Amino acid sequence: MSHTRGSDARTLPMPDLQNSFPGPFATSPYANAIEEQTTHWLQTFPLTGSPGEAKALCNITAQGVARVLPTADQDSVFLCADLFLWLTAFDDTHGETEGSRDTTRLVRRISHCVHLLAGHDEPAADDDACVAALRELLHRFRERATPTQYLRLTAHLRDNLFGILWEAHHLDRLDQVTLSDYYAMRPHTVFVRTVMTSTEVGLGYELTDNQRASPAVRELEKAVADLAGWINDLASYAKETDRGGQTPLSLPTLLIRHHECNLEEAFHLASRMCEHQASTARLRITELTADSTNALANHARAMEAVAASYVWHIGHARYKH
Amino acid sequence: MSHTRGSDARTLPMPDLQNSFPGPFATSPYANAIEEQTTHWLQTFPLTGSPGEAKALCNITAQGVARVLPTADQDSVFLCADLFLWLTAFDDTHGETEGSRDTTRLVRRISHCVHLLAGHDEPAADDDACVAALRELLHRFRERATPTQYLRLTAHLRDNLFGILWEAHHLDRLDQVTLSDYYAMRPHTVFVRTVMTSTEVGLGYELTDNQRASPAVRELEKAVADLAGWINDLASYAKETDRGGQTPLSLPTLLIRHHECNLEEAFHLASRMCEHQASTARLRITELTADSTNALANHARAMEAVAASYVWHIGHARYKH
Numbered sequence: 229m230s231h232t233r234g235s236d237a238r239t240l241p242m243p244d245l246q247n248s249f250p251g252p253f254a255t256s257p258y259a260n261a262i263e264e265q266t267t268h269w270l271q272t273f274p275l276t277g278s279p280g281e282a283k284a285l286c287n288i289t290a291q292g293v294a295r296v297l298p299t300a301d302q303d304s305v306f307l308c309a310d311l312f313l314w315l316t317a318f319d320d321t322h323g324e325t326e327g328s329r330d331t332t333r334l335v336r337r338i339s340h341c342v343h344l345l346a347g348h349d350e351p352a353a354d355d356d357a358c359v360a361a362l363r364e365l366l367h368r369f370r371e372r373a374t375p376t377q378y379l380r381l382t383a384h385l386r387d388n389l390f391g392i393l394w395e396a397h398h399l400d401r402l403d404q405v406t407l408s409d410y411y412a413m414r415p416h417t418v419f420v421r422t423v424m425t426s427t428e429v430g431l432g433y434e435l436t437d438n439q440r441a442s443p444a445v446r447e448l449e450k451a452v453a454d455l456a457g458w459i460n461d462l463a464s465y466a467k468e469t470d471r472g473g474q475t476p477l478s479l480p481t482l483l484i485r486h487h488e489c490n491l492e493e494a495f496h497l498a499s500r501m502c503e504h505q506a507s508t509a510r511l512r513i514t515e516l517t518a519d520s521t522n523a524l525a526n527h528a529r530a531m532e533a534v535a536a537s538y539v540w541h542i543g544h545a546r547y548k549h
Numbered sequence: 550m551s552h553t554r555g556s557d558a559r560t561l562p563m564p565d566l567q568n569s570f571p572g573p574f575a576t577s578p579y580a581n582a583i584e585e586q587t588t589h590w591l592q593t594f595p596l597t598g599s600p601g602e603a604k605a606l607c608n609i610t611a612q613g614v615a616r617v618l619p620t621a622d623q624d625s626v627f628l629c630a631d632l633f634l635w636l637t638a639f640d641d642t643h644g645e646t647e648g649s650r651d652t653t654r655l656v657r658r659i660s661h662c663v664h665l666l667a668g669h670d671e672p673a674a675d676d677d678a679c680v681a682a683l684r685e686l687l688h689r690f691r692e693r694a695t696p697t698q699y700l701r702l703t704a705h706l707r708d709n710l711f712g713i714l715w716e717a718h719h720l721d722r723l724d725q726v727t728l729s730d731y732y733a734m735r736p737h738t739v740f741v742r743t744v745m746t747s748t749e750v751g752l753g754y755e756l757t758d759n760q761r762a763s764p765a766v767r768e769l770e771k772a773v774a775d776l777a778g779w780i781n782d783l784a785s786y787a788k789e790t791d792r793g794g795q796t797p798l799s800l801p802t803l804l805i806r807h808h809e810c811n812l813e814e815a816f817h818l819a820s821r822m823c824e825h826q827a828s829t830a831r832l833r834i835t836e837l838t839a840d841s842t843n844a845l846a847n848h849a850r851a852m853e854a855v856a857a858s859y860v861w862h863i864g865h866a867r868y869k870h
Contacts, residue, residue: 345704437696
C-alpha cells in the first residue's frame with residue numbers, strides 16, 4: 229500500500245467540529261492535581277518505559293480526564309485518570325508493535341488481567357506492576373460502583389484487552405481487516421465505552437435498562453464512540469506513519485483500500501464521517517437535555533464531555549511531530 | 550516431553566468420587582426432547598462438520614444438560630443445551646487444532662462474537678452460522694435473564710472465547726504455560742462458570758452480591774469449577790493423545806513437567822486433586838443446604854447438579870476410543 233505515502237500528513241484535511249463541539253470545554257479544577265496524582269501512581273506502579281513517556285502520558289491523561297469529568301469530585305477524577313492511564317500504558321507497552329511481535333506473550337499477559345476481571349483477585353507471587361495496578365484499580369471501582377456498573381465496566385475492560393489483541397494480530401495483516409470489522413473494533417481499541425462507564429461511576433448516576441436501550445441513547449453513544457476512534461486515527465496518522473514507515477491500522481488506510489482513493493481523499497472522507505457523527509451526537513444531546521433534571525439528561529451531558537475530551541485531546545503534543 | 554508416552558491412558562488411575570458424588574444423578578424428563586431440539590437447532594445453524602459429529606454432540610449435550618437442570622422447565626433446558634452446544638461446537642470447529650493453525654483468523658471470528666456480546670446485534674450481510682446462532686441465543690437469554698444475570702453470562706462467554714484463544718496460542722508452546730496459569734484458565738476453557746450462570750437463569754433465582762462474595766459460595770464454585778476441568782482432562786487424555794501424537798495441553802502434562810514425574814504418577818496426583826475438590830464441594834453443599842428454603846440452598850443444589858453433570862459426562866463415548 230505504498231500509495232498511502234507521499235502526502236504530508238500534517239497538511240491533510242481535518243474535520244471541522246466547530247458547529248457541534250465548538251469549545252472551549254469545561255475543565256475540572258483538579259486538572260493539576262490529577263497530573264500530580266497520576267505521576268505519583270506511576271511511581272507506585274511503574275507501567276511505562278522512560279520518565280519522558282510517563283510525564284507526557286500523565287499530562288495528556290490529566291488534561292483529558294479533566295474535560296471528561298469537569299464537575300466530579302477529586303476521588304472520581306483520580307480514579308478515572310488512573311484507569312485511563314493503565315489502559316494507555318498497557319497498550320503502549322504490551323500491545324501495538326511489541327504485542328504483534330509475540331502475540332502469545334500478549335495473550336498470557338491479558339490472561340492475568342482476565343483472571344482479575346473475572347473476580348479472582350488473590351495476589352500471586354509473580355504479579356507484575358501491570359497486574360498489581362489493575363487489582364488496585366478494580367478494588368477502588370468496587371468501592372464506588374453499583375454491582376451493575378462494576379459488571380459493565382469489567383465487560384468493557386475485557387473488550388479493550390481483546391481489542392488490543394485483535395490489533396496486535398492484524399498490524400502486519402491489514403489486508404485481512406474489513407471496514408465493518410474495523411468499525412466494530414475501533415471503539416474497543418480507543419477505550420471510549422470504558423471511559424463512558426467510568427464517567428457514570430464518577431458522577432454517581434445510572435440509567436435503567438430501558439433508558440440504555442432507547443434509540444436516542446444508543447445512537448448518541450455510538451456517534452461518540454465512532455467519533456472518538458476516528459478523530460484519533462486522523463490526529464495520530466502522521467505519528468503512526470513515522471514509526472518505521474509501516475502503514476498504520478487506521479481509518480484512512482482502510483478507506484484508501486476500500487474506495488481505491490488517495491490519502492488526501494481518504495482524509496477528506498474520514499473528516500466528513502467525523503463531522504456527521506459529531507452532528508448526530510449534538511442533536512441527540514440537545515434532545516435528551518430538553519428535560520434537564522432526569523438521568524437521561526445527566527447521561528447526555530456526560531457523553532458530551534466524553535466527546536469534548538476526545539475532540540480536545542487530538543491537539544495534544546502526543547500526536548504531534 | 551516424550552516421557553508422557555508409553556503408558557496406556559485407558560488403564561491409568563482415575564479419581565474415586567463415590568463418596569462425594571455417588572450417583573445415580575437426577576435427570577430431567579426432557580432428556581430425549583433436548584436431543585431432538587438440539588438436533589433441530591443444528592439444522593437451522595449448521596455449526597459442526599459431519600452428521601456423525603453432530604449426533605454425538607447432541608447426545609452428550611442432551612444427557613449432560615438433563616443432569617445440570619433435572620427440575621427446570623422445558624424452555625430452560627433447551628436454552629442451556631443450545632448454549633452449551635454452541636460453545637462446544639465453536640471450540641471443536643474453530644478452536645483447538647484449527648485455531649492454533651491460524652490464530653489471526655480465530656481472533657477475527659471471536660471479534661464478531663465479542664461485538665454481539667457487547668450489545669451490538671444488528672445482523673451483518675456476512676454473518677456465518679456461528680454468529681447467527683449466538684445472536685439467537687443471546688436474544689433468548691435477554692428475554693429470560695435479569696439484567697445482572699445477562700451481564701454475568703456475557704462476561705463469562707467473553708472469558709470462554711478468550712480461553713479458547715489462549716489455548717490455541719499455547720497448543721504448540723506447552724513449555725510457556727505455568728501450572729498457576731493453567732489453574733486460572735481451565736474453568737474458562739471447560740465453560741463451567743457459563744453453565745453455572747445459565748443454570749441460575751434457568752432456575753430463576755439470583756444471589757445477592759453479598760451471598761455471591763461469601764467464602765462458602767466462592768469455595769463451592771471454585772471447587773466445582775476446578776473439578777469440572779480436571780476430570781475432563783483425565784477422561785479425555787487418551788483421546789487427546791490419539792490426535793497425531795501431540796502432547797495435550799492438559800493437567801497431567803503440566804503435572805509431569807512441574808513434578809518431574811511419569812504419566813501414571815501424574816494421573817494419581819490429579820485424581821487426588823479431583824477427589825479433594827469434590828470433597829470440598831460436598832462439604833459446602835451440605836453446609837449451604839442446611840436451611841433448605843433460601844437462595845443459598847437453591848444455589849448449592851444447582852452447583853451440585855453442575856458437578857454431577859461433569860462427573861457423569863466423563864463416561865460418555867465422546868471420551869472413549
